[in-house]
Amino acid sequence: MLFIVIGSAVPGPRIREATRLVADTIRHEYYYDESAGVPVCLEKAVRSADRRLRSSREGAGLPPGSLGVAAAVIRNNELYLATLGAAEAYLVRSARLLIPDRSSPGGLPMDESQSIDVWRGELSVGDDLLLVSRNMTETVGTEELKSAVLTLHPQAAVDHLHHLFVAAGGIGSDGIIAVEAAEQTTRAKSRATPVAGDVYGDLPGAVPEPVGGALGSTVAGVAGAMDSARDRFWDAMPKRRPRPTEVTATTSRAEARRHAAMGLLALVAVVFVVGLILVLVPRGSDVSGVPEVAGSDSALASALDDANRADNLINAEPEKAMEYYREAWTEVEQARSTGLSASALDDLELRVRTGLDTLYGARTPAIKQIARLPDDHDPAYLVEGPQGGAIYIDQATGSVHRVNMKNGKIADIVHEGDKQKGTDRTIGEPIQLAAAGPDVVIVDDKARPWRWRPSNSAGAGTLAKLALQGKAGFEADHGDLEAYDPAVGDYRMYVA
Structure with missing residues (x-):
């Protein structure tokens, strides 16, 4: 077993x-x-x-x-x-x-x-x-x-x-x-046989001999007589005569020998052709690419089969379809690693990629160029400011610029050393930006927060220093800013 x-x-x-x-x-x-x-x-x-x-x-x-x-x-x-x-x-x-x-x-x-x-x-x-x-x-x-x-x-x-x-x-x-491994137990059924004798148990009196043995002998004798009569009956029935011995003609023997000789010649011709093929077919490095081709074909067939199964299960059983798509993707990569490059492989890869994107809900966004920055700019901290403008810091010059999202024009809005209107306060080198409702919060290299609020879409605006409650200013290692709370309409500046 x-x-x-x-x-x-x-x-x-x-x-x-x-x-x-x-x-x-x-x-x-x-x-x-x-x-x-x-x-x-x-x-x-x-x-x-x-x-x-x-x-x-x-x-x-x-x-x-x-x-x-x-x-x-x-x-x-x-x-x-x-x-x-x-x-x-x-x-x-x-x-x-x-x-x-x-x-x-x-x-x-x-x-x-x-x-x-x-x-x-x-x-x-x-x-x-x-x-x-x-x-x-x-x-x-x-x-x-x-x-x-x-x-x-x-x-x-x-x-x-x-x-x-x-x-x-x-x-x-x-x-x-x-x-x-257990021991097999069998139960042997035994049948009690009555014994002839003078007494039966404690009861006195004679007990007669059992009649079963004599009756069985009589039945066996009758059965034997019937078998003998049946055999004699079949012996008396007519029998078919034995078939006479057939003699094979000499021409038939010659034909058979001729066929045998032709078959032997055909076998010798086949062996010769096979040997010739083995000698002439190149070996070694000439056929080294055969296993790779066979492996790539097998991987391509398996990937196609898995992709078909996944397509049938993508709506009914998405989890199982995900497994088949992943296996198909692995087999496509394996086929490509062997050097196979065919249009069928590219179509299959696109088909598997589309199925995986559908299951993961992935989308490919459209990309549109808004503006082209000057080559000498080193942009950082790009944020979306008020009135739909994109604002960034040019680390090369230490200035803040605004890009008009509609026409792509770039305007300089804040430079190092700009003053707050009506005061002698000047801003240092801008090093960080954050969008804050209608304003843009700027932190300079002296860890002081400033706000810039636009006055039109051309890049004009006002600059003012923010006064903070508690400890004024930031340390040099402060993190991202969360500056404006729309529900309160006030600034809540802290390290995020």
């Missing part, structure tokens, strides 16, 4: 299809021919599954060792185990958990030169066998595995371990098979 667990720590629909393909192939190849012995047949089945996975759509793009395999064969009291990659086998005997060697070979897909070791041992009554994904073992722990199989029925133990895996927040493969 064959038991198989295929595990992987990576979730996703592509991984599920690959594990199903590997399990079905191992089961089919093992039961197809068991004449070579269990170890040889099990190794042959695993290698066949690996070859089919590497050449299938499900295995395209899978990194080596993605799938783990744990296979067990039980014959009478013999146990055969083979483990690869992220799948393990445990044997519980006498309340002790036999832990496998973690240095087992990598999983599937694997290299052809990688060895597959098949362990052989004895399975005794009372032993428990566990085939489990390594992802389940690392999430739940080996102590929980041993405790479950020792105290619960195999079905109940598997359900209990699955609940622990879900409660621990495990993701990925949680495959597990529990097998218990």
